[in-house]
Amino acid sequence: MPGFALEPQQLEWCAQVRTMAAERLRPLADKAEPGRVNRPLLTEMAEHGLLTRLFTAGALDLCLMRESLAHACTEAETALALQGLGAHPIRHSGTRRQRDCWLPEVMAGRAVAAFALSEPGAGSDAAALSLAAEPTPDGWRLTGEKRWISNAPEADFYTVFARTTPGAGARGVTAFLVPADRPGLTGAALDMLSPHPIGALHFDGVPVTADDMLGEPDRGFRVAMRTLNLFRPSVGAFAVGMAQAALDATLAHTALRSAFDGRLKDLQTVAHQVAEMATRTEAARLLVYAAASAYDVGAPDVPMRAAMAKLLATETAQYVVDTAVQLHGARALQRGHLLEHLYREVRAPRIYEGATEVQRGIIAKELYALEGLDGAKDGSAKGSAIESDAS
Structure with missing residues (x-):
């Protein structure tokens, strides 16, 4: 696989998405009724071209978009992802009539x-x-x-x-x-x-x-798996975005917070925790990018890479957000605090689109299949394909 140094234009676009999400989408999310579809948010996202890009971007660009949105506005990230999950099966498996009827409405934010x-x-x-x-x-x-x-x-x-x-x-x-x-x-x-x-x-x-x-x-499971193979790495990107937001908040807090005649960052135990948070976040990010790049080039091991990316990134985000809460103390548990929000948001991705345990099972099966050992019995390997409906 190639390296994952992003191009300058990609970095610039990610920064633009984060700024737009903070300035234009975050206020709309804050005003919404909890538990309801936020149609004004979808309209604003459509006006900025995000919903159109959802259907024209490759897997890596999708991951960059979800990570950038998650850093500033998790509600916008989730709204984007749900439009993609519901409508991508139409894009890749629908008839011309179905595509013409629904996809323009989804990209305009008019259809949920x-x-x-x-x-x-x-x-x-x-x-x-x-x-x-x-x-x-x-x-x-x-x-x-x-x-x-x-x-x-x-x-x-x-x-x-x-x-x-x-x-x-x-x-x-x-x-x-x-x-x-x-x-x-x-x-x-x-x-x-x-x-x-x-x-x-x-x-x-x-x-x-x-x-x-x-x-x-009778081939609907293939439709589902084709969609999930694309979106599982981007669930990882969502998780990386949340982890980065928690890490950024922790860096700022520990650099300014006075404790024990110094700053929190000067305590070795705190510094080591921050280093661990940063290292795990970067490792998850690179694995997500690798899985997305594999999808974009049509690599044969996409199901395994997608499962690895979702597994590591969602588990990492849970660790990073939890550690950030611990380092912030009680203030992070107050309703309305960024970390209180992230603490509630970060739990679900370890379950939806295939729980952590499911991802481990996929990874193990794919590993044996790639080595030709999936049909092994009494020391012989038959190399039969697994999860053929996911292809």
């Missing part, structure tokens, strides 16, 4: 997208989903529930994954584009630790047809 994969009994094991697609003369009727769906129940459309072939595991899932106004589709908001728009969806015989399919029948 959502990615509806998780269910009460199918989170980490996404292939175990049970939302039933029952055949009808005109297509299918969807019956069941989705839960922990970001932007639900306020999204304008949902990328929905349903079971079209019972008992077929990952190979019996089909992806559908379901507008929010379909009869039988209702939803309710969920009250979560970090007040993002997230909810449950209830499908009571929701009608869909072949025109609503994204990709091929």
